[in-house]
Amino acid sequence: MKLKLIKYTPDPERAVAMSARLCYSAIGAEELEKNMTDAQVGNLLEKLRSMGHLSTFEHVSFTFAIEGVSRVLTHQLVRHRIASYSQQSQRYVAEHGFEYIVPPSVAANAEAGAKYQELMNKIQQTYDELVALGVHQEDARYVLGNATETKIVVTMNARSLLHFFEKRCCQRAQWEIRNLANAMLDEVKAVAPRLFAQAGPTCISGGYCTEGAMTCGRLAGIKAQK
Amino acid sequence: MKLKLIKYTPDPERAVAMSARLCYSAIGAEELEKNMTDAQVGNLLEKLRSMGHLSTFEHVSFTFAIEGVSRVLTHQLVRHRIASYSQQSQRYVAEHGFEYIVPPSVAANAEAGAKYQELMNKIQQTYDELVALGVHQEDARYVLGNATETKIVVTMNARSLLHFFEKRCCQRAQWEIRNLANAMLDEVKAVAPRLFAQAGPTCISGGYCTEGAMTCGRLAGIKAQK
Amino acid sequence: MKLKLIKYTPDPERAVAMSARLCYSAIGAEELEKNMTDAQVGNLLEKLRSMGHLSTFEHVSFTFAIEGVSRVLTHQLVRHRIASYSQQSQRYVAEHGFEYIVPPSVAANAEAGAKYQELMNKIQQTYDELVALGVHQEDARYVLGNATETKIVVTMNARSLLHFFEKRCCQRAQWEIRNLANAMLDEVKAVAPRLFAQAGPTCISGGYCTEGAMTCGRLAGIKAQK
Amino acid sequence: MKLKLIKYTPDPERAVAMSARLCYSAIGAEELEKNMTDAQVGNLLEKLRSMGHLSTFEHVSFTFAIEGVSRVLTHQLVRHRIASYSQQSQRYVAEHGFEYIVPPSVAANAEAGAKYQELMNKIQQTYDELVALGVHQEDARYVLGNATETKIVVTMNARSLLHFFEKRCCQRAQWEIRNLANAMLDEVKAVAPRLFAQAGPTCISGGYCTEGAMTCGRLAGIKAQK
Missing domain, CATH: 3.30.1360.170 (Gyrase A; domain 2)
Structure with missing residues (x-):
């Protein structure tokens, strides 16, 4: 933060x-x-x-x-x-390469942490793929996580x-x-x-x-x- | 809706x-x-x-x-x-078996739709795994998507x-x-x-x-x- | 009340x-x-x-x-x-014959009560005179008391x-x-x-x-x- | 002003x-x-x-x-x-010697202006008398005008x-x-x-x-x- x-x-x-x-x-x-x-x-x-x-x-x-x-x-x-x-808009700002928050309780658990990171990577990948497929970023953002x-x-x-x-x-x-x-x-x-x-x-x-x-x-x- | x-x-x-x-x-x-x-x-x-x-x-x-x-x-x-x-709390209400919204532009594109659904399944799986690993639902919810x-x-x-x-x-x-x-x-x-x-x-x-x-x-x- | x-x-x-x-x-x-x-x-x-x-x-x-x-x-x-x-407007509603509040401490004191009433009568009289002189009620109301x-x-x-x-x-x-x-x-x-x-x-x-x-x-x- | x-x-x-x-x-x-x-x-x-x-x-x-x-x-x-x-309180601040506003339409009319001023003096006098009679200023203020x-x-x-x-x-x-x-x-x-x-x-x-x-x-x- x-x-x-x-x-x-x-x-x-x-x-x-x-x-x-x-x-x-x-x-x-x-x-x-x-x-x-x-x-x-x-x-x-x-x-x-x-x-x-x-x-x-x-x-x-x-x-x-x-x-x-x-x-x-x-x-x-x-x-x-x-x-x-005034908040940064996910509608107008593209989220290629987004950063994300990791809750301490997740970070403290190696297995949980790995699964969490893996999912974040998958979310990024899907977001990018959707945009590549022509989905507007204002709709692609539906896949972004609370953690973004x-x-x-x-x-x-x-x-x-x-x-x-x-x-x-x-x-x-x-x-x-x-x-x-x-x-x-x-x-x-x-x-x-x-x-x-x-x-x-x-x-x-x-x-x-x-x-x-x-x-x-x-x-x-x-x-x-x- | x-x-x-x-x-x-x-x-x-x-x-x-x-x-x-x-x-x-x-x-x-x-x-x-x-x-x-x-x-x-x-x-x-x-x-x-x-x-x-x-x-x-x-x-x-x-x-x-x-x-x-x-x-x-x-x-x-x-x-x-x-x-x-008054909004349903993701902190107090567990999200095993969450439903999600699919934007029409995603639904209209077979490939995008498939990737979207696959990701939602992966999110659900990870949420459940994190909770199983002892992560409290108030932290597990960080993986939930905007679509939830x-x-x-x-x-x-x-x-x-x-x-x-x-x-x-x-x-x-x-x-x-x-x-x-x-x-x-x-x-x-x-x-x-x-x-x-x-x-x-x-x-x-x-x-x-x-x-x-x-x-x-x-x-x-x-x-x-x- | x-x-x-x-x-x-x-x-x-x-x-x-x-x-x-x-x-x-x-x-x-x-x-x-x-x-x-x-x-x-x-x-x-x-x-x-x-x-x-x-x-x-x-x-x-x-x-x-x-x-x-x-x-x-x-x-x-x-x-x-x-x-x-939504409050009754003194600008649009004329105050000929206005009623007024008498605080209990004033009502309880005969001399104070008499002076209070006398002033209220004087206020009503002046309001009416101002309007008669061509002052618009939106300006005549400046003489009205808090008690109105x-x-x-x-x-x-x-x-x-x-x-x-x-x-x-x-x-x-x-x-x-x-x-x-x-x-x-x-x-x-x-x-x-x-x-x-x-x-x-x-x-x-x-x-x-x-x-x-x-x-x-x-x-x-x-x-x-x- | x-x-x-x-x-x-x-x-x-x-x-x-x-x-x-x-x-x-x-x-x-x-x-x-x-x-x-x-x-x-x-x-x-x-x-x-x-x-x-x-x-x-x-x-x-x-x-x-x-x-x-x-x-x-x-x-x-x-x-x-x-x-x-944050407004000056008529409850806590005494109004001996209050000033008042005169609407331009009243000021422009000599007769109206004289009646207005006479009433303001009368209001001041009554306020002072009420307070002298033991009425607390928070009640005496009921006689004060909108013009105050x-x-x-x-x-x-x-x-x-x-x-x-x-x-x-x-x-x-x-x-x-x-x-x-x-x-x-x-x-x-x-x-x-x-x-x-x-x-x-x-x-x-x-x-x-x-x-x-x-x-x-x-x-x-x-x-x-x-």
């Missing part, structure tokens, strides 16, 4: 704090940006987060370019609707990201999208640490777990530590 | 007309439903449509159960974000459907989702003909084409007829 | 349960509706709710006609974006409603929209009791409070009872 | 072009930003716009601080749901803005929000001229008018010029 945070709203922490400040003070928009120390920004963000006043977090957005992920992942990813996507690598550009605002991290950083999330979510969290924490201070699965962000009997037990560990 | 309109807002045409009437009259909500002849409902819908006042069309929703479609289709479908989806059949329940409101039909009933849309869109349009026209009277690609709904040099020429035909 | 649930997806509990069942079983859409006892529907809904798998709750929608509420209320209401609205009664039709799906109830049934919500939210909750509970069994502020729906030092103390009471 | 574009995605034209390029080429995300001349960016944007492929326009967002507008305006503004808002000035921070992505401009730059839109929309358009054109080259009402953006008999006639003028 290759992930790059390619664009984001400049000075995102201050942008959120400014928007919140407008709601609760008689101050004008002109002055919003000034006269706010960095510590004040941090305190306000902490307060907004603890009270669940997250609408102000929507004013800042983050755009990622993602490569080397499977269509298993993107089919799950695009289910998050408060977001924008794809590229996608994703934009989410900070509130939508917090929700995404709650769902997808959870130990119970599917491994590939969990890896992506964790990598995205690292990226945004690097540029807006206070917006994403407690971002993560609900055991971290909210101190609760909705997985019932399927829980990974992390919450119990967090509570024990306290 | 198997499509069934399983639920929808009762009396959808009247529901839309009532909502619109509230906006432009001093009449109370109680009286909204009464005193409106069927012809008045139709005239109001026609007026709303022609002026592009489609927000009232959002008050009615339609829920479809869809079977026997590929994951090529659903990956495109779920990109429509003003909608709700899936099931999905979709709910859209009438305004979102109109947009969906503009994009996906177009001759330039990919054949499988176009077939679905046309079938969905037939279903909703049967129960709410006046809401969807001019539904379809933009050549029908709006009298224009955005496909430029790629146009199918249908608009020219429509104009010639007039 | 006059509230009426004018339309909703038929058999909403079963519709949600069916959609969920599709995701986790190999059963076809045709059979989804059959072979599911009422108790099975209830158990499945309970499970979905406890695990926070609320996307299936989106397949059912509820449409309300609301009268006799202020524009204070509707300005807050329409901030809920996953919803559809309005009518609105609202449609939300069950998931969006659950969120709305969490925010607006809370004791800390503004009194008028809280009254509306509680009345809406009563309406939907009457037709879909198991979808909305634990609906309400987060102290009820989730067992937590985000109001910090401003808490009404209800959560403590709930916990004490347990 | 005071309007300030306070934040936006850096280099927005290139960001959109990059996202589009990913969809239609085999190029990697790393290389997306490089090797694209400014002319290529412009050509690609022009192509996307002419074909209505606007999803890539969603990757860039613009945040405005708006002051000195009425609650007539903000009640309309927040109806645009694909956007984020408010402040709001708004964030929209470029696609949502294009839609906003189509609806609100139209001559038939209400004057205050039209003034705002035109001012917002000026701001974004200054920083992303090629994203918003044909932005405006549908007579400009699409060459059609949906206002029927109510048309302002601008489209006829545009066509006559061609």
